[in-house]
Amino acid sequence: MNNLAMFNMSKSAGIFFLLLGIALLVRLSDFNYRKKENACTNNITTPHGNAALKSNIDAFPRQLSTLSEIVQHYCPKTELNGSNNKNVEEQKRISAIYSELSNLEMMKYCGNMTFLFGKDISTDLIRYNEFLTHLLNNMERKLSNNLTSLATKFGIPKEDKEKLWKEYKEGIKKEFKEVNDYYKRICKDYENTLIIPGFLFNIKLQKYINLWRKVAYRTEKKWSDTFAIRTSKYRTLKSKS
Incomplete structure (x- = not known):
């Protein structure tokens, strides 16, 4: 025995x-x-151009992950079409996002089959958080363009437009407090971790991504509707003039 x-x-x-x-x-x-x-820099740089981009976009064609869905929502592939977007810098920025998406998806896939060290978990969390921050900036850019379009179309005074945008900036901090608190909680959970199975980390990571998507989509709709409602009086005034 x-x-x-x-x-x-x-x-x-x-x-x-x-x-x-x-x-x-x-x-x-x-x-x-x-x-x-x-790939993991504050500016998300892509040194290999369109050839690398094409391979990265096609890397995960069969199963659309939550992160891929978010990217396609805020950075549609149609924006990479040269005929639709002549801004070279904008194309580089979007292509870099798709390149980083492929890297993150591959990391997550490999993580399911191995163990992760505490230091790697910390690095990966920072990397995902920075990536989602870039997507949040895209959402804000989209909302800003929407507000600018309404202001131009209906002659909204600059002061009123700036006041409304400031209200949005203050509101989004409250909206995303839930997301930021959850991110901090994950970081704290793993701050003293030596090594764990990767799939366990991926479960919490997926919850973080799902929560981010829920809050981002909800916030985008809320403020898109708010802009439309708050500018409706200017539409009425213009129609009467």
Whole structure:
């Protein structure tokens, strides 16, 4: 019995160290890949141009993830069409977002099959948070363009437009408090983690992405409707003049 117990313990330890070795290899490979691609920067740069973009867009065509859905909502692929968008810098910015999307999706996929170290979890959380911040900026850009279009069309005074936009900026902080609090909670949960199965981290990560989407979509609709309602009086005044 003692020999059998020792054998089982040795077998369990062997499996653990095998998985640990795989985790090390996967994370080392991911580290080298990140260095080579330089994908995770504050500005999200894409050095390889349209060829890399095309391969990245086609990398996950069969299953639309939540993150992919969010990206396509705020950065539609149609905006990459040269005939529709002549702004080169804008195309680079959008292509960089799709490039980073592919990198994040691959990281999440690989994470399901290996272990993650605490330091890697912290890095990945920051990377996802920065990516979602870029998408939030896209949402704000979309709402700002909508308000500007209404202001131009119906002759809304500049002061009133700026007041309404300031109201939005103050409101969105309250809207996203729930998201920010959840993100901080995840960071705290893993601050002392040494190593965990990647799929466990991905469960919390997915909840964070789902919550972000729910709040972002709700906020976008709320303020899009608010802009339309609050500018309706100017539509009435213009129709009477």
